[in-house]
Amino acid sequence: MRPSAVMVALLAVGVGLSGGARPAVRANLLPQEKRTEQKAGNAPDKAANFSEADAARVLDGLRQALESDSERRLLKLFDAARMPDYPAFRNQVAQFFDEYEAFQVHYHITQVSTEGRVGMAMADFELEATPSRATSPNVRRNVQLRLVLAWDGKQLRIVDLAPRGLFR
Numbered sequence: 732m733r734p735s736a737v738m739v740a741l742l743a744v745g746v747g748l749s750g751g752a753r754p755a756v757r758a759n760l761l762p763q764e765k766r767t768e769q770k771a772g773n774a775p776d777k778a779a780n781f782s783e784a785d786a787a788r789v790l791d792g793l794r795q796a797l798e799s800d801s802e803r804r805l806l807k808l809f810d811a812a813r814m815p816d817y818p819a820f821r822n823q824v825a826q827f828f829d830e831y832e833a834f835q836v837h838y839h840i841t842q843v844s845t846e847g848r849v850g851m852a853m854a855d856f857e858l859e860a861t862p863s864r865a866t867s868p869n870v871r872r873n874v875q876l877r878l879v880l881a882w883d884g885k886q887l888r889i890v891d892l893a894p895r896g897l898f899r
Contacts, residue, residue, distance in 0.1 A: 781850025781880065781887075783843045789880060789887055790838050790854055797834040797858070810888035813881060820895060827898040831860035831870070838876070850880040850887065858897065872897060 789808065796805035802824060811817045835858075842853040856876035861869050879891040 781843065781845045783840055785850060785880070785887055786840050786843050786852035786854070786878070789878065789889065790840065790852070790856075794836040794838065797836050800828070800832060800834065802828040808889050809892075810881060810883055810890045813888075813890040815891065820892075820898075823895065823898050827860075830863060832863045833861035835859040841875075848881065849890065852878045852880065854878075856897070 792808050793805065796802075796808065806821060806824060809817065809820070811821075814820065837857040839855045840852060841855060842851075844851045854876045856872075856874050858872045858874075859869055860872075874894055874897055876897065877891075877893045878889055880887045881890045882888075
């Protein structure tokens with residue numbers, strides 16, 4: 732009877748029924764659990780660490796969207812769900828892109844701060860636009876642009892912009 736008891740014990744170890752095999756299994760699961768936890772959105776809030784580099788990245792995206800004459804690309808920078816009166820803003824941008832066809836943008840970041848869960852950026856912003864109809868002269872706008880940005884889980888998005896008259 733002794734040989735069969737030994738064989739049962741060896742078989743139990745082989746299939747993971749004994750206590751000796753459990754730590755190895757847990758060790759294999761732990762990194763997976765950590766990966767799942769990280770994917771679940773436990774990453775730190777990016778707006779809490781909002782920096783001048785973050786502001787420059789968003790402003791450069793704004794510049795690139797305008798200079799490439801891409802209304803779609805410009806609107807992707809904004810958080811439609813969080814931005815107050817987004818539908819009116821979207822219509823204003825559409826009309827702006829209809830009226831103008833070529834853009835040049837220059838900006839200089841003057842201030843960056845964090846307020847709660849949002850990042851704030853102020854910039855001297857210069858926009859030159861060429862009208863679609865050759866009958867009008869170029870338009871140049873110089874404004875103190877204020878952006879409010881929030882992390883959407885993937886990237887910082889603009890949740891408010893002032894003055895909105897920039898796109899009129």
